[in-house]
Amino acid sequence: MGDQSRPMRAVAASVLLAVENGESLSQCLPPALQSLAPNERPVLQALCYGTCRWFHRLDSELNDRLKKPLKKPDRVIHHLMMVALFQLRFSQQANYAVLNESVEACRALDKPHLTGLVNGVLRSAEREGAPEPTTDASRFSHPVWMVKKLRHNWPDNWQQILEANNAQAPMTLRVNALRFSRDEYLALLNEAGIEATATRFAPYGIQLSHPVQVDQLPWFADGAVSVQDEAAQLCTTLLDLAPGQRILDACAAPGGKTCAILENQLELAEVVAIDESAARLPRVQENLDRLDLRASLLQADAANTEQWWDGQPFDRILLDVPCSASGVIRRHPDIKLLRRETDIVPLAAIQLGLLAAMWSVLKPGGRLLYATCSVFPQENHRIIQRFLKKQADAVLATPDVQWGCDMGAGRQLLPDPVSHDGFFYAVLEKPEL
Ligand SMILES: C[S@@+](CC[C@H](N)C(=O)[O-])C[C@H]1O[C@@H](n2cnc3c(N)ncnc32)[C@H](O)[C@@H]1O
Known part of the structure; x- marks a missing residue:
């Protein structure tokens, strides 16, 4: 990737090969986008996201069309044909252009011996149309x-x-309550010709009817709003924030919830934001800077409290654990290719370990909010049940809310095609001594 002379669909095929080899789109797409002219970038993005979204359906069709799988060094051509099939099945692009450009891209990828195969497979795909899916x-x-x-x-x-x-996920904003009320910002959007409505459950949320570039949003650079899904915004409604509290955001990057907390309560004593990823932590600072907010940032493994804790317990802890991200697949369709069934048990062990460690730094009388963007009970209410069994002083709170379903140990939001992502929250309280 990064070769200026490569046609866009050759770049797309290389991106998909990288995803198949374990890189996320957010890792491998940005350098690929940079290698293209600005007008081609949105198209590359749409091709990569769309092909990942429909990967398993298209892959099944392509494998049926190929007499035998391509050899490993030629695997990029499999992805080139996947991109073309995505366009044939799901885009308005003229079929002849898809075919011709794919053959050209095959040459640009230094695989002239496979141009006949690409042409033949795509021609029959065009002629025969999409097969009826035979499996779920x-x-x-x-x-x-x-x-x-x-x-x-x-x-x-x-x-x-x-x-x-x-489904295509909506673009949702969180209004910075320190700058504007939600109604004021809705009026600004209206003036700017951007159609939007208030979210149903999150008090500062606004959902746009159509996504826009952030620089089109009024006062974005000045911190008026942030892009954040409605489900993620609900964290502040469950933390019961009050002046003077010391807050820990234990898995903070890129800082969406850290900032939501700071916007929600101006007079907190301190917000400590930890993330173990040195690469992701600067994103928290960037978001804080844009919103003109302050937090103490630490790069550490939150579970290893000896490494970072100063001995002062926290009034509130947000534990937004690493998870399968199975609730946000519509925003990150590469998860379908990257996640393995065998990931879930080790993730659950990490989640339970983090929860136990965070409990040890929570003040008596304090509250811990456990959160995931997963829809798998193994990472959600079953973690809470397992924790409650071994942690005698942990009390499950049952917040009075209108959203999601009560799982007995936390609330689950399933991804909603017209609004929020899939998410899980559980509130745990530590009794006063
Ligand atoms: C779900 S994301 C957090 C999203 C963030 N709360 C937000 O709303 O913007 C999980 C984060 O946990 C971090 N992480 C994973 N294991 C960790 C650990 N042991 N200690 C601290 N951070 C960890 C990852 O680097 C990742 O940034």
């Missing part, structure tokens, strides 16, 4: 294990979840 994995375009797991975990909702995962 290909119908809903998800890995087999995910379909099975969701069906097992959510017997009444699994199809709805899979469909929501393939």
